[in-house]
Amino acid sequence: MSTLEKTADEIVITDVLIVGSEGAGARAxxxxxxxxxxVVVATKGVVGKSxxxxxxxxxxxxxxxxxxxxxxxxxxxxxxxxxxxxxxCKEGEYLNNQRLVTIHCDEAPMRLKELVDxxxxxxxxxxxxxxTYPRGVWVPGTEFARVLTKELKKRDxxxxxxxxxxxxxxxxxxxxxxxxxxxxxxxxxxxxxxxAVIFCTGGAMRIYPHTTAPDELSGDxxxxxxRVGAKLIDMEFPMFLPYTLIKPDSLxxxxxxxxxxxxxxxxxxxxxxxxYMAKYDPERLEHSTRDVNSIxxxxxxxxxxxxxxxxxxxxxxxxxxxxxxxxxxxxxxxxSHWRYGGFNMKDYLPDLHTQALxxxxxxxxxxxxxxxxxxxxxxxxxxxxxxEGTGSIHGANRxxxxxxxxxxxxxxxxxxxxxxxxxxxGSGNIDxxxxxxxxxxxxxxxxxxxxxxxxxxxxxxxxxxxxxxGVVREEKGLSKGLEEIAAIRAELDQVYVSNKAKxxxxxxxxxxxxxxxxxxxxxxxxxxxVRKESRGALYRRDFPKxxxxxxxxxxxxxxxxxxxxxxxxxxxxxxxxxxxxIRDYGSKE
Amino acid sequence: MANEVQTITVKVRRADPDVNGGEAxxxxxxxxxxxxxxxxxxLRHITxxxxxxxxxxxxxxxxxxxxxxxxVNGKTRLACTTAVTGDITLDPLPGYPLIKDxxxxxxAER
Ligand SMILES: Cc1cc2nc3c(=O)[nH]c(=O)nc-3n(C[C@H](O)[C@H](O)[C@H](O)COP(=O)(O)OP(=O)(O)OC[C@H]3O[C@@H](n4cnc5c(N)ncnc54)[C@H](O)[C@@H]3O)c2cc1C
Ligand code: FES
Numbered sequence: 208m209s210t211l212e213k214t215a216d217e218i219v220i221t222d223v224l225i226v227g228s229e230g231a232g233a234r235a236x237x238x239x240x241x242x243x244x245x246v247v248v249a250t251k252g253v254v255g256k257s258x259x260x261x262x263x264x265x266x267x268x269x270x271x272x273x274x275x276x277x278x279x280x281x282x283x284x285x286x287x288x289x290x291x292x293x294x295x296c297k298e299g300e301y302l303n304n305q306r307l308v309t310i311h312c313d314e315a316p317m318r319l320k321e322l323v324d325x326x327x328x329x330x331x332x333x334x335x336x337x338x339t340y341p342r343g344v345w346v347p348g349t350e351f352a353r354v355l356t357k358e359l360k361k362r363d364x365x366x367x368x369x370x371x372x373x374x375x376x377x378x379x380x381x382x383x384x385x386x387x388x389x390x391x392x393x394x395x396x397x398x399x400x401x402x403a404v405i406f407c408t409g410g411a412m413r414i415y416p417h418t419t420a421p422d423e424l425s426g427d428x429x430x431x432x433x434r435v436g437a438k439l440i441d442m443e444f445p446m447f448l449p450y451t452l453i454k455p456d457s458l459x460x461x462x463x464x465x466x467x468x469x470x471x472x473x474x475x476x477x478x479x480x481x482x483y484m485a486k487y488d489p490e491r492l493e494h495s496t497r498d499v500n501s502i503x504x505x506x507x508x509x510x511x512x513x514x515x516x517x518x519x520x521x522x523x524x525x526x527x528x529x530x531x532x533x534x535x536x537x538x539x540x541x542x543s544h545w546r547y548g549g550f551n552m553k554d555y556l557p558d559l560h561t562q563a564l565x566x567x568x569x570x571x572x573x574x575x576x577x578x579x580x581x582x583x584x585x586x587x588x589x590x591x592x593x594x595e596g597t598g599s600i601h602g603a604n605r606x607x608x609x610x611x612x613x614x615x616x617x618x619x620x621x622x623x624x625x626x627x628x629x630x631x632x633g634s635g636n637i638d639x640x641x642x643x644x645x646x647x648x649x650x651x652x653x654x655x656x657x658x659x660x661x662x663x664x665x666x667x668x669x670x671x672x673x674x675x676x677g678v679v680r681e682e683k684g685l686s687k688g689l690e691e692i693a694a695i696r697a698e699l700d701q702v703y704v705s706n707k708a709k710x711x712x713x714x715x716x717x718x719x720x721x722x723x724x725x726x727x728x729x730x731x732x733x734x735x736x737v738r739k740e741s742r743g744a745l746y747r748r749d750f751p752k753x754x755x756x757x758x759x760x761x762x763x764x765x766x767x768x769x770x771x772x773x774x775x776x777x778x779x780x781x782x783x784x785x786x787x788x789i790r791d792y793g794s795k796e
Numbered sequence: 797m798a799n800e801v802q803t804i805t806v807k808v809r810r811a812d813p814d815v816n817g818g819e820a821x822x823x824x825x826x827x828x829x830x831x832x833x834x835x836x837x838x839l840r841h842i843t844x845x846x847x848x849x850x851x852x853x854x855x856x857x858x859x860x861x862x863x864x865x866x867x868v869n870g871k872t873r874l875a876c877t878t879a880v881t882g883d884i885t886l887d888p889l890p891g892y893p894l895i896k897d898x899x900x901x902x903x904a905e906r
Contacts, residue, residue, distance in 0.1 A: 456837060550858065
């Protein structure tokens, strides 16, 4: 007879399981560990060496007055959490949940203070677009990783499971009671029994071929949440960053060139040499918003005016040589002397005195996601979520620096409420049949001897995402995208992994990510089809106006059998209200 | 021939503790050298097009996570930001328990 012990290679039992170990996950773990006996943090990568958090460049927002009062930074005393909230709703185009926004802005200073007390080094205060006051406290992403990893290590009741790809949530009568996954380093099938599970799995930027984000962010959490019936909100708003490199291939998605465009007067050119931004934002040109720059570039490409690699050109050639040379010296530290991250960009870029860069928008951030309430509950008992990959906070778009704030405010909240819940809840039952069918599904691609190549299929998914569900969307393309998604889905049960080794089998991981990527792309496509206007990070070419009369509404998606059910909901505009008008996309209120 | 692609030889130390008692050996791959090739892009080329069984770890691919550290021609380097201009030999980071090929257990670092 089958038993759980025989089916799983390893069984782990804990009060709270946290999936994802970075900005949000680590903070959730630290709070949960104070409120229940045992916490397990499972991460697909290595703690402090995975996820978007450590790549952040990085400003974290708190209201300017608190920045002055708490850290002695040159903040503006006229600012307040309310004014910060007001800006968030403006930038989010009023789709944010205002109750959550208020909590967000109120709690941000205290959470950043904790991080600094733990040893995070802060630098300057920056004033990014979209903020009425300077609010971006400079803390590199690597500082978050360093400090949070150190704090995690201090707690005896937090156990870390690294290289653990969670693949499924386990349910018992509508309650989440744990999760299953594969330990990538050994290939072992794990069952983790938990009284509460918190998803801190980040975004799904990897569904696109061009992204600034790390490789492992394939939307696993979003898809798993969807598959257990959670509601996802604002999924039509993946955000793109313009002017990231597409050449050389090895640096695809690196945003060095975007940063260049912020500090010197660059010219974005199409293949005819036209400075095309003049059509889209004649006043601000390349200094327009990130969205308008991304959309403009994509329209040029779609209209057949792109570069060979499928982007547009970014040129400095109009600038004097000695000005270009001098810029390296005064650029801010993250790009000074042609260094970026660990790159010496001179090894990779053409001579900027004579050549233009080939650049493209890249997927950068996930505005929408699992719908949460103020306690980070998802509507499914025992299942919590926080950080990137949850919706309701940013609405249709986020202001710069506010993604990190989201991790630091909502991570702790999820940890607190899930910890308290787990401390009181009894343990649920693990359904053996469910576990057996998960195990079979996960191992099927390894067992097949022939079939569809997972890497080729991943590239096809990314290609479809870019073409039809990308920076610029319209009904025809979205419908075509959905057809392609259905066709790819039909091939999922033929995917086969040629590498049969269980240990660190990345081909297998790729195979397991495919369904997640497809589910997420389908949610984006369906939600985008519903919204018959353009707003925030969504540009619909066939509905190019922002419609504040009919569309200050959230689109929610939920699994309904084999289909995605979409519904449209009014936003509670209790404090901050838009002007009720229909206006040009990208124009200021 | 005019448009012949330039290739390099990439020698990688391979070992799987589950196979042959973990005995290590070097395996060589012939890989096209492209403008801007990095150690990581070369490894990606191998696993996508030549040999799916080769293992390495990476995350950020911009030199920030330090998860892709390995020994490149005898020196510890980040795979993602190290430019490749000729033949290379790759070894796993020494001093850490080996998981497979170029993957080591970095948890020892905490
Ligand atoms: C290049 C770049 C620069 C940025 N700069 C800024 C900035 O300056 N300011 C700002 O506010 N924001 C910035 N952002 C956004 C910000 O960094 C992220 O939104 C934020 O860090 C997300 O944190 P998180 O904890 O929610 O998710 P992440 O940090 O992405 O962590 C996700 C975690 O989930 C794990 N995981 C994923 N899937 C699974 C699975 N199936 N099983 C187990 N574990 C899984 C991963 O291993 C990882 O541990 C930037 C993003 C990028 C990509
Ligand atoms: S992949 Fe992160 S440093 Fe190389």
